[in-house]
Amino acid sequence: MAKIMKQYLKECDLSPCLREIFDRKLVPSTLRQLQKGEILWHEKERHSYCYFIKNGIIKLHVIIKDGREKALFFYTNGSLLGFQNLAENKMTVTTATAITPTTLYAVEFSQLYSFITKHHEYLSALTSYLFHHMATEAQEIVNLSLFNTMERLAGLLVLLADEYPKNEQGEVLIPINNQELAAMVGACRNSVYNALSLFQKKNIITKHRGSLIITDLDRLKSETTKKKG
Template sequence: MAKIMRQFLKDGDLCPSIRGIFSNKLIPCSVRQLREGEILWHDNEPHPYCYLIERGMIKLHVINRDGKEKVLFYYTNGSLLGFQSLSKEKMTMTTATAILPTRLYVTEFALFYNFILENPEYLSALTSYIFHHMAIEAEEIVNISIYSAAERLAALFVLLAEEYPENSRGEVVIPFKNEDLAAMIGACRNSVSNALSAFNKDELIVRQRGSVTITDLKRLKEYAL
């Protein structure tokens, strides 16, 4: 199977020079700690800030007309948020929520933007990052139309396994509920439940309330390839 499910923007996807703007405090910035479930910003509110995730995970989501949550994207270590302020509309259409304890850098977007305009090498890095982000979103649209929910879920587990350490038995615990996993791969909850049942039967995972334990990551990788 082709490369799929690069849904997370990771450290290697963001030019180190952009990270250095924050970590070296080339512009005024502060550090913020978010608890699991804490909201970073709400929809329909002014959004004048830019963020870089040092560690943790943020989901970008909206509520549809039926009152159901739709997850648009997940961001993890090294991801940049807030470049959407480049658009003319400054009011946000999304909500950003920490789904893990998260530590991030915060600065005013105007300071960040002025800095990169004055330093072409950083502007080039940001442009590359935005195009990379667009390519990932386009790839996800293709993946949903080509690959089954089980294939996408297996690939997602392989990707998530990079974020969580193995325990003493060589297992990886993925702390997400079925509805969270369904949102991540753009599938319905029943499709995810069926895929998990098949993985459990093949002894690739163990299903638990509110989480999934990967017991055979090697075979799961073969399933996702």
């Protein structure tokens, strides 16, 4: 299951702390607009930038031996990414793609690093982020071990519901197709199709070509807590 990185770290919220650097122009940066499907960086590409997402979602993925795509992480509002590629003399091992229209700040890592090492409050926030990232990776192993496709998919859709606006009826349109959802939960497309069909029978969602609508978010959330109960 590819985790959506949401940087809300309880009482130490990374997002506002780092967003302040860019909003106040404390380091030189460039604001970029990506269209859905646009590549931010390619596998085996050298670059010295990292990125802070103002809004949108970026998918970090690789192509495995049989030619299929494997999604690793989905970064959304308030997330910092690109630091994974900055090991000395190493090229990127992933591809980063916008899966929704995305606005982000691009900054040279050397300039960001120089700034945060001189301002401890920002260094503390970045350190918290790195530990959070490691904890999230460990949680993914637990999710794959303990939860079936339906439970993982329900949890994913609940997270995605926070990224898209609700209409007057409280419904949420998720503009992501079955193949993308399958990559995100680490399951085959047929398993995801069957789980979505069951959710539709329960009147929790309605399926459309290339998208779905969450019609009962509260009931969807209950699907993620049944094992705990």
